[in-house]
Amino acid sequence: MSLFTLNNEHVVVLEETKLASNLKLIERTVRDESFYSLNQKDMRYFLLVADVLYRRGIGIITDSEFDEKESWYNENHPESILTDSVQLGVKESGKTVRLPQKMLSTDKAYSKNEIVKWLDRVFKSALTLNINRDDILIRVTPKLDGYAAFDDGKRLYTRGDGVNGQDITRALERGLKVAEQGKRGLGPGEIVIDKNYFEEKLSNYFENSRNIQAAIIAEKNVDKRVQKAISDGACVFYPFSIIENWTGHYEELTENFESIIQNIWNAVTFDVDGVILEATDARIKEHMGATRKFHRWQIAFKINEEAAEVEVISVTPQTSRMGRVIPVAELVPTKISGATISRVTVHNYNTVKTNGVGPKALLQIVRSGLVIPKIEKVVKAVAPQIPDFCPSCQSHLIWELDNLVCPNKSDCPAQTENTLVHFFKTLGNNDGFGPKNIEKLTNLGVKHIHEIYGIKAHQFAAYGFGEKTSKNLFNQLKVSREVEIEDWRFLSAFGVSRLGGGNCERLLQHHSITELFELSADEIVEIDGFARLSAEAIVEGLANIKEEFVKVSALDFTLSTTRKDPEMEGTSSAIAGAVIVFTGSMSQSSRSDMEKHAKYLGAKVGKSVTGKTTYLVAGEKVGETKLNGAREQGVQILLEQEYLDLID
Template identity: 25%
Template sequence: MNHKEYEALVKQVNQYALEYYQFDTPTITDKQYNDYYQQLKAFETKNPLLINPESPTQKVGNEPRKDLTQFNHKIPLKSLANIYNYEEFMTFYERMQKQLDLSEIELSIEPKMDGLAVALHYEKGQLKVAATRGNGVTGEIVTENIKTIQSLPQQLKEPITIEVRGEVMIRHSTFQKISHLFVNPRNAAAGSLRQLNPEITAQRELDIMIYAGIYPGIKTHTAMIRFLAKQGLPVCPDITACTVPQDIWRAIDVIEGKRAIYDFDIDGAVIKANQLAAQAAMGETAKAPRWAAAYKFAEEEVVTRLDDVEFQVGRTGVITPVAQLKAVNVSGAMLSKASLHNKDEIERLGIEIGDDIVIKRAGEVIPKVVRLAKKNNKQNPILFPTQCPCCESSLIQLESEVALRCTNTQCHDQVIEKIKHYVSRNAMNIDGLGESIIEQLLMEKLVNNIPDLYTLTKDQLIRLDRFAEKSADKLITAIHASKTCDLEKFIFALGIHHIGQVTASILAETYQTIDAFLAADYDDLCNIYGIGKTVAESMKVELSNPTFINQVIQLINLGVRPSYKTKTITGELSGKTCLITGTLAESRYKVEARIKENGGRLVSSVSKQLNYLIVGDNPGSKLEKAKNLNKKDAEIQIITYDELNNKLA
């Protein structure tokens, strides 16, 4: 897109937005609108100086209708950042981990209603004002229309003053009666809510679901929803909270599975940091909160035949089933493969080879199989291999895992994936080693494993068809430059299962040298703040694997020097371990941050080595445990929040 085309598209999309938001008469689908919007965004990212302030990307929502009374929201109703696939979800999750400096974040997951957002103000329990979201800052007053909603109480159970937010919608069963007037329930809801005549609104039988409240003294989003329900408000259904990314993703899946069952339209799932203190700590950008995101369902689902299932081996040796499909057009692309995740997933889907299945593409990634469309009569179950599809060695299944693994460290496909990971940008950042070059190096037997990279010579490279003198020089230089590296990048580069960048950095901070890292013991690992059993388990497996250890030693012998840059903090708590139990007068994240600023190190459980136990209201079993240890020979200092503050003052 050139600048002229960009300007034209801004105008065009603004016109669509006007039709959509102001007149409730869209002329294009939401998907098309979003595609245009993304095109604008892509251009603006590349050409920040050319951004037109009128571009729809620069506004929160759209302008309120002039003939309705305007209302200024004290706390803006911001839109949410969209995510379309697991990768984007993980980016969101990892950003939260970094910002909150926690290894696990509790997130709430709930259906994303496809309706119209409103803010309702109750004073002493009475509904006083209802306003549409409008552009997020200024909305329109629609109190009389909102009062026509049967399920919404005009009087709460308690005489509290509170602002609540919800989504106004029309149920499918109701929409059938007026479907001749509107293209979809969302437009019907918008058109009916922004009516000048409440009598017409009343005939349309609007409904509402409340998804947020602004009220003091409540600690989590899920507790807030329970509180709102207790006040008699109709709340968003099926809200859950999980901490492990896989569980969160599964919860999103469950909501997507219910999409066809709900009597109202949903277009995704909303995920939020469940702790309100975490939300406050993360804050917001001008457009959207940092602590929430909307996972948008891909719009196009197509039916095709499952021809076969192939098995691939990944970096950590995990065997993944890949569906081979009768080629089919999805959103303009011909597709013949879809991911099937694992054995449990296949059982859940209940599919066999030859069945017609529904696939769906989420964002750019390869599509996934959503459900069975039509069973064929032949019995042709999907059989999992007992041998690695690449190297034919026997597969094993680790305790506590669904996945099958190939444990052959020479397995060709695995080695390629391992090297790709090792040289990647967030790991050792060795430029110029793309997949096809790695493939060639393996073919020519110049490289069999990661350490071999460091023995490559310029002469060897020049003999390959892809290299000239200069490019060979460049690659050799890049490989050697990687020898001086950060310990955390090196730990991440080793590609241990479950050790991502955040975990690698925690491990580097804890162990500080590669020798100490290699000597890590299981109980110590479990006791590190931010490290879970899963990581400890995975580390235990690798650290007792002689091939892994040998490889690391080889790398060191070849001159790789991972070093930890000590962020020496000399503070009141320097070198001391700390643990918090119970509720503090201040958000836990802030207290933890202060402990770290003062040189303290957080641990996750009470042991003899603990220096300080900071005790708040309603302390848990940790306090008992510390007292018991102190009766023996421990010297844990048990202090209150105030005492901690005095210490750090």
């Protein structure tokens, strides 16, 4: 029996996703394999934790162990199937939305022998289903090397993590068409660009076609050259269901394998990095099912990329606009697949540290066709080259999970634009200062929040804004100081690492907003919900923004003060200390107003039901799944009027 302990990475993720309620149970279950002796509630909790940590790349059990445990749970608790709720703990950000159906990755094979073994698994499934082997057909299609997306007929989504993606319908609004004059709503596919068009008209401006694919869905204005490619029909969304294919008997496939693969590989005028083989019979597909990553009835055949061993000259840090420091390995120039490779991005600084990437390290680099080169493995490890300071502003860097991050949100040139956009977006009371206008101001030398608030109407005009726009911008800045906003929202707008809205509110329940800047990590750790790693990052982040915070606070914003923790104040309302989740449409008041009022009465408001939830307050149009989930966890359900009677 091996000792297992959750590390800091695990704990931080579970705190973020509000799944850190029983860490000892998780450690004990992994260590002692006691899963099957747990009660239903604890089994469910364990599987949720295992799934979330797996999706963050720090799994605690293997795929096969998870599949076995999840299947056993679903079979023995059919009233509480886990599949639809397993994503509850996944942290969402931006405009993340649930995909209409899962978009799994495709398992890979690199030889005909591996394809034959996959066919054997198809045959076994057919035998179980009493399907004659002679009736088995295989469909072979090009594996497009594009940007995976899903079209449900109303919206277009990115693949994301396979379960949650981003709404990119804007690409269709820009003129992106469905390939082959196809109709909308054909499900999964890829956003691609014609190879010949790229070579002739865009290769002088873009390094490779992947840059184009990303530009098509960009939130900001599209590059005019990319927009023309869309208008010319060179960029399309290609649904897998209508793509060129070979469909035939498995014996013909094995007999003419090389020619079939070659023909399909070259069947389209887009970048292709393999072919996909799949069983066509719906019964076989259903029987074979899927792992957590792949459909078992489908496999991709790929040709091994050209590889070379390349020596590292140095590892150069680059600070992104989000503050994450990206390691770039500078290489001894080496020709691979017809291109000279002199640099390659390393995934993150934890990869640099754990794999020993530094000067004189030897990396195996792979590249196929126009695909961006990647590190396959570290052949010879050395002392890792890890920076202590941000290359943009020289601030001391901090670790955040696998990444080094610059905590200096106020004065880091690389982060200036994003910091200003984040401030106004979080404040939410000023529409005039979106990304476009912020970009214009930063290009003209405006770098700080307090500087923007100091701009007069005539100065906006001098910056190139129209007369009417200048007056509007000036007036919006004035209004944003006068309209009351929560103090936790104001603090969160400064973008301190680990200080999202929830953590800001939690801190301000115990200390005033000015006291926070004097707190030590030890004092923050004493507050429920903060781990040591988070506390240290918060202290350093607050120190970095203190000067700017003081200047902005002096502009007389109208802040409402967060109500102190009821345990500190001795609040005696009927819901003081309770954890409440509101769901459905409310008739007496808006849901946001009810949440604010509940907090005023000393309650804690959650977004999803957990084992710690006290009440689920249900309005109209609430799904049975959510209500059943609450009942399973022993959460009391109150109708809107019952809740109002309780607090009255």
